[in-house]
Amino acid sequence: MIKIIKLKTIIVMSSIYLIAGIGLYSVVSDNLERTPITQEYFNNALLGTLFFVFLSSFGYYTYTIKNIKDEVRKNNDKLNKDFSETFKELNFENKELENELKKMRNIFDEYIIYSKSDLFGTITEASSAFCELSGYSKTELLGSPHSIVRHKDTPAYLFKGMWGTLSKDKVWIGDIKNKKKEGDFYWAHTIIAPNYDETGAKVGYISIRQDITDKMEEILKNDLKITEVI
Numbered sequence: 001m002i003k004i005i006k007l008k009t010i011i012v013m014s015s016i017y018l019i020a021g022i023g024l025y026s027v028v029s030d031n032l033e034r035t036p037i038t039q040e041y042f043n044n045a046l047l048g049t050l051f052f053v054f055l056s057s058f059g060y061y062t063y064t065i066k067n068i069k070d071e072v073r074k075n076n077d078k079l080n081k082d083f084s085e086t087f088k089e090l091n092f093e094n095k096e097l098e099n100e101l102k103k104m105r106n107i108f109d110e111y112i113i114y115s116k117s118d119l120f121g122t123i124t125e126a127s128s129a130f131c132e133l134s135g136y137s138k139t140e141l142l143g144s145p146h147s148i149v150r151h152k153d154t155p156a157y158l159f160k161g162m163w164g165t166l167s168k169d170k171v172w173i174g175d176i177k178n179k180k181k182e183g184d185f186y187w188a189h190t191i192i193a194p195n196y197d198e199t200g201a202k203v204g205y206i207s208i209r210q211d212i213t214d215k216m217e218e219i220l221k222n223d224l225k226i227t228e229v230i
Helices: 039-111 128-134 156-167 213-229
Strands: 002-005 010-013 016-019 034-037 113-118 123-126 172-179 185-196 202-211
Touching: 039 128, 113 128, 128 185, 128 202, 156 172, 156 185, 185 213
Parallel strands: none
Antiparallel strands: 010 016, 113 123, 113 202, 172 185, 185 202
């Protein structure tokens, strides 16, 4: 036989003695009335207590996990919404940027006399301004050597010096007389620079030109007048 202190609360549920947690007595005085209980009674009461604690804990943790899941779902929904809004804003900004770049490319193509070539001087890109000045279409220029616009009056030493400069990976600047498709000519102040890929390897050349035909004709006329006077 085992004697323990009286319990404040004893809950009977389906023949299992459930002892509700904080109801256990502590020893306060020897004068408290003691009640004898059997080993079986004690074991059932203890088992009931553990079962009650388990149910309480299980319910608590189930409730807590549900709250955590709800909170995570809410946070995910908020993050998805924020991401969606941010993506829309970025997408809008990217479209604006693309439109601006497109406008700039169109302006560049229309007004800048520009071309790109490979290492052997074969044209790989040509602006509309270059096509208009030379009289050739893009289809005619692309894949053709730059010599397609070479004028017979341009001395060979000029090109020799130009290629010598470019072979040293330097920028060449000079004035060149070129031939148009229909046989007429034009003068171009030309800047040619090496072109590199993302690895740093030289893949060709970029040329930008300015039409200086009127200026050169004026200079040549003045030179001719000076010669006649002399």
